[in-house]
Amino acid sequence: MKTSRLIGLLALVTALVCRAEIPLAPGHAVLPYQLAAPASYSLPVVGAAGDGEILTGDNQPKRLHELMGDKLVLLSFIYATCSDVNGCPLATQVLHKISRQLQKQPELAAKLRLLTLSFNPAHDTPDMMRQYGSGFKTGEFDWRFLTTRDEQTLQPILDAYQQNVQKIYDEQGQFTGTFSHLLRVYLIDTDKNIRNIYNVDFLHADTVINDVKTLLAAPNESAAARPAVAENLYQAGDNKQNYQRADYHTRSLALEHRRGQPAKLIEFVKKPPLGLPKLPEPPDNPVTAAKIDLGRKLFYDRRLSFNNTFSCAICHIPEQGFSSNEMATAVGVEGRSVRRNSPSLYNVAYAQLLFHDGRENSLEQQAWGPLLAHNEMGNPSIGHVVDKIKAGADYRGLFEKAFGKGPGMETIGQALASYQRALNSADSPFDRWYFGKQSQALSDAARRGFELFTGKAACGGCHGIGEKSALFTDQKRHNTGIGYAESMLRVPDKQRVQVAPGVFVDVDAKSLQGVAEARANDLGYYEISQNPADRWAYKTPSLRNVALSAPYMHNGSLSSLKDVVEFYNRGGIANENLSPLIKPLGLSDAEIDDLVAFLQALTGGNVEALVSDAFAAPVGDSR
The missing domain is CATH 3.40.30.10 (Glutaredoxin)
Incomplete structure (x- = not known):
């Protein structure tokens, strides 16, 4: 031998x-x-x-x-x-x-x-x-x-x-x-x-x-603490930083240059990464590779919008945490305003409440909300979407392969849900330290932050950690005061308006009344339940991959993790429905930094694989 x-x-x-x-x-x-x-x-x-x-x-x-x-x-x-x-x-x-x-x-x-x-x-x-x-x-x-x-x-x-x-x-x-x-x-x-x-x-x-x-040289360095992948993977697709300077040069990555590597997404469903529990699959829509592939194709297809310009991925951008780092609140087809921030889709398969107000509980059903919303994808009816997909030559046989029948309201929702159920991301530095027992996986600052998270800061009251897994959400709704402040507090006399990328001016609020529609009020889950106790209540999001999905809160009003921690450190914003779990924390500046370090250590080890897979997906020929 x-x-x-x-x-x-x-x-x-x-x-x-x-x-x-x-x-x-x-x-x-x-x-x-x-x-x-x-x-x-x-x-x-x-x-x-x-x-x-x-x-x-x-x-x-x-x-x-x-x-x-x-x-x-x-x-x-x-x-x-x-x-x-x-x-x-x-x-x-x-x-x-x-x-x-x-x-x-x-x-x-x-x-x-x-x-x-x-x-x-x-x-x-x-x-x-x-x-x-x-x-x-x-x-x-x-x-x-x-x-x-x-x-x-x-x-x-x-x-x-x-x-x-x-x-x-x-x-x-x-x-x-x-x-x-x-x-x-x-x-x-x-x-x-x-x-x-x-x-x-x-x-x-x-x-x-x-x-x-x-x-x-930095043994405790984590994926969240540094640029985790190639420089152009986690950034705005159209990077306008320093746009106002005379020597500005775009660093945008043209669509045709965004090359990715397909991943075996079914593996993230059948064997979720370290730190996630076994994935619950609906009995009427068990996940298969064929369904995931079809849902992936639909998710990135611009033809699913009324005018063939808007895909799901335009609001849930893969390299921006499957959310949108560039917009506080989303913008739909033809630039129509949306009231709320684009939520991240990482680990959405585990969510029991969907949309910020938690009005939906099934991914299969949730998919139709954005497809039919006038200010999102703008389709006039379910039949319009079904007929458009039936007419697409590149969809011929795909639904039959995945479901044994052609496209319809049920199978379109099931396909999109199947792809989203594959966007599971964990095996973070925290997971490797806490569940994997790797003593060097977490930085000293993040360890101190963990002690605060589970102790003095009391974050675990809503973002719990189990013995064998952690979803970092209690699957409930809470009033933190953010919605109350937006609805009830006085609008400032001056409002900051962006007139070009990176260029802002302060404009009198009165001057905007004739050119801007009044912003719609947002009462949270009350709009669904009609129960006054539910005013300004929004669901608890998971904190996994939270470092990738700024800005934060349902309205995108907090731009950084530090802003979020400082908001909770102040005890939220007082109102008659404020959650009793929200109280001033008394954290020092150093403790705030440690807590942010812990949150940054929740970035999953397979994020790059999911983003790279998204880059490899077709975007649909709208001609």
Whole structure:
């Protein structure tokens, strides 16, 4: 069993001797330049680390992601019989150098794991990979040699990491046992984000160790505390920051340049991320992959609005927390005003109350509210929407595949609900610390914030945490005073008006009366129940991913998490229906900052996968 490993080692030695014939990669020699000091530079997120089914050296089935999250990971792809000096032997040699160097730095070594996965499962069995790895492992260093059950199981992993692997055949069409592939090694952080990719020209032990030290320079860094993904993933699609300056240049990301990677959304339904309970599925609409795919297509299709310009995703923007960071209150078709803020759709499958006032309790039924609202998607009737979808050639057969029947009021609502039930996001730094028992997953500030959240600040009264999971909502309605203030307090003499992106002027309120319609009053759940005790009562939202969904409250009146905490610290706004749970908290400025740090640590580890999947969705041809 050791023959293949020895062949690879001998090939490497032979190639090194014949270096005059084969130019060697930089990883074989000493770096000709001095590296920048660790942590003097940053490593932006390149993308999400792919997942898939693998077999360990002792033939145990696991998911690749099970070997990530608790440590930094260096992932390489090899095959045991490779003899290319600048291929698999280079990767194993560089990783071997890293393991040897880190043996002298045990604190650093304890925070890194090497994963080497074969892309030749027919030859590289678990026993073969164990034997192959035994010659490279140094001491007790955490280096695992992996394979897969077969090529079909391997292929999705290769696709996720964009590893193009081709078999080489001889003149008789027989497989030679060799592969053509590009060498890549991936540095993956504890949030399962790829932070660097090393090819032949950049793979060097010193460079990799420097990058590892850079990532570990802030060991408690969480996904919420830094830009969690590529810079353009969490920002306004049309970024108008500094628009008023003469040297303004747009940083907007054109639609055709927004490339994403489809995700297996059904997995977030059947096995919700760490911190979420088992998902309740309605018996009359069990979730399937076909329903999710269809609902996803409908969600991003602009043709579902009356004039073919407006999709669900225009108010629930994926890269803005499936809400809208740019608008305090939503704007519908043809610029028609909507009274309330766009709520986030993360984990909406668990919500027992829907819409801010909680007037609906079923996602299947809720979907029709925005579709038919005059100031949202503007459709005149259910039949109009159904007929439009029936007429779309690209929907032909999709409803029949998903439901066994064509599009109708029931199946359209069920499809949209199925996609929204897949938008489950947890496995946050908090979850890994609290439920996963990973002691280093949460920053010191966030831990202090957790103590405040469950103690002095009394947030847990409405945003509870269970023993095995947490939805961070009591599924009830409360009056905090925000709605009362908006309805009852005097309008200021001057009102701030935005006349261009980033340009505001103060205008006399009287001057606006002739050009602006009076703002509709908002009495919360009272409008549904007609019970005076329900005036200005709105549902308790979940706090998961709350750092992504500013501005806050039903009317978008608080622009930041700090504003929200300071509002509750003051005890809300007094009124006769104020919830008895709302009281002044007496938090210091430092405690407010710690509580915000805790809220920022509730950003799910799979958010990037959901946003990237959204970027890969079709938007519908409105022609």
